[in-house]
Amino acid sequence: MLDARSLWDLIELRAEAAPGRELLVDSGGSRMTNGEFRDAALRTAAGLYGLGVRAGTVVSWQLPTWNAGYVLMAALCRLGAVQNPIIPIYRDREVGFIVRQIRPEVVITPSEFGGFDFAAMIARLTEGTGTRHVAADRTLPEGDPAVLPAYQAPQERELRWYFYSSGTTADPKGARHTDAAILAAARGMHSCLELTSEDINGMAFPLTHIAGPIWLGASLMAGASNVLLDRFDPAAAVELFGREKVTLGGSGTPFHLAYLKAQREFALTHPGERAFPTFRLCNGGGAPRPATLHAQIRDEVGGLGVIAGWGLTEAPILTMSTVHDPQAALDDSEGRPMPGVRLRVVTLEGKLAEPGEEGELRAKAPQMMLGYVDPALDEDAFDVDGYFRTGDLGTMDADGFVRITGRLKDIIIRKGENISAKEIEDLLFTHPRVADVAVIGLPDAERGERVCAVVVGGEGAAALEFVEMVEFLRGAGLMTQKLPEQLEVVDVLPRNPTGKVIKRDLVARFRD
Structure with missing residues (x-):
């Protein structure tokens, strides 16, 4: 399984090895074994072939996290099409940018989902072009x-x-990827998480994210199952997740925070019991x-805690923790480089960083776009030595553990001083009345930029006051030069589908 040359090869191999083993369960009630999945993908590939989809045909699609979404993904793999999965919450701005740039021959979406008319949007965006729209409401051609x-095979x-x-700061960037890149990331995740056929992955994120095919690949390699929400x-x-006995609680910080909150609420009526009793870890x-967060998940939700990774759309899962890493590394690192990944840390002055010294993380990897x-x-995007400039700031210690300290674009320059937004965010997260926080730089005529903390208060707690915030940060040892000059309290932070805060929206809201 680990040597499969393509995602479709892997689908075929697993269907032959364990045709009756369950692979997919979704919240709509659909259940599929490995054999049923392969067969459904072949029928859909034939249906799409009848609509003119061939090897190399560009097909954009925007389905929710349904079994049908994975069937469509597999069918397009079988045909050798160039597929463009689109996050379901993207609307005219993002989808319009994408279809104008890659000019797909076919776009596949639901007619309607979540109260939104996808068919009408695609009609608007493709008017006067040769692009065809195919509606797929849990059923496929x-x-x-x-x-x-x-x-x-490709x-x-x-x-x-x-x-x-x-596209949290600008227009989305399109990355061109291969099956080889997807499988490289899948192999690494399979190894780090020690996936087995006993594992059941809880997938609450969009399967149209690049992690969607990676998870499909990793679960097929292991013979694991997926439960889709x-x-x-x-x-x-x-x-x-409780009913289906999920063992892997994915898939990112917003979900883990939600699991933690659910556990605390569950414990009020079920003291000493777990809301997710079969979790072995949260990836x-x-x-x-x-x-x-790692220690809170470990001690309250249960299992090994958060087994974290780091990567980008351009190069997914460059680093990942393992189930055997020391607790100190699990607390604050994103693990070590995956097999085949070469990382270097380059300081803002342009020299190679020493172990533990902060700089921009740059990578060469088999999962690179x-x-x-x-x-x-x-x-x-690439430096003179061919390393991809990730734009993420971080450190790598002598043991190879990577810690992310911020984004190059997330450095606030106040009176010529570089201030890391993440440093302040990490401190404010520890305040007992802060449930979520983002720190942004706002234009300021005198300072260049001023530091603004945008805080979501804890449920039922009194709102954090500005003076209280400053005193808390001083007590935590934050330099006076880094203290926020502005505090805004909001009900919720705007986040993209992977959980990143859309800071441009906050800047637009609070700049004046």
Whole structure:
């Protein structure tokens, strides 16, 4: 399984090895074994073939986290199409940018989902083009697999995927990816988490994220199962994940915080019991996490705690913790580089950093993209030695553990002084009345930028006051030069599907 050359090869191998083993369960009640999944994908591939989809055809699709979404993904793999999975909450701005840039021949969406009319949006965005829309409301086009041509596995660097980054600061960036990149990340995750056929993964994030095919690959390698939740609701997660005996509680900081809150609420009526009794760990990535979260998940939710990783759409899961890492590393690191990944840390002055010294993380990796859809972006994306500039700031210690300290673009420059937003966020997360926080830089005529803390208060707790915040940060040892000059209290922070705070929205809201 680990040597499969493509995602479709892996689907076939697992269907042959364990056809009756359950692979997918979704919140709509659909259940599929490995064999049923393979067969459904072949029928859908035949249906799409009848609609003119061939090897190399560009197909954009935007389905929720349903079994049907994975069936469509697999069918497009079988056909050798170039597929472009799109996050379901993207709307006219993001989807319009994507379809204008890659000009798909076919776009597949639900007619309607979550009260939104997808069909009307696609009609608006593709008017006057040759793009066809296919509605898929938990059902997909089907045909006789006998019409399909023989399967041709892709070459190692053959384009098969377009994935778009979250675009938290600008237009989304399209990354061109291969099956080889997806499988490289899947193999690493399979190893780090020690996945087995006994594992059941709780998937509450969009399967159209790049982690979607990676999780499919990793679970097929291990013979594991997946339980899919199409809209994250903590109460629904407790019920579904508990009923299905989920062992892996994914998939990022917002979900882990929700599990922690659900556990605390559950404990009020079920003292001494677990809301998620079968969790063996919470796998995570995609967004920064409070330094206290691993221990809280371990001690309250149960299992090994948060086994975290770090990566980007351009190069997914570059580092990952393992189930054997020391607790000190699990507390605040994102693990060590995955197999085949080469990392270097470059200081803001441009020299290679010493162990523990902060700088920009740069990478070469088998899961690296081929390049951006817009080739004009490639020149600035790679340094002179061919390392990808991730834009993330961090450190790597003598044992290889990576710690993320912020983003290059998330450095606030106040009176010429560089201030890390993450440093202040991590401190404020420890305040007992802070449930969520983002620190942003706002334009300021005198200072260049001023530091603003945007805080979500704890449920039922009094709102944090400015003077109280300052005293708390001083007591925590924060330098006077880094203290926020502004505090805003909000009900919720705007986040993208991977959990990253959309700071441009906060800047726009509070800049004046």
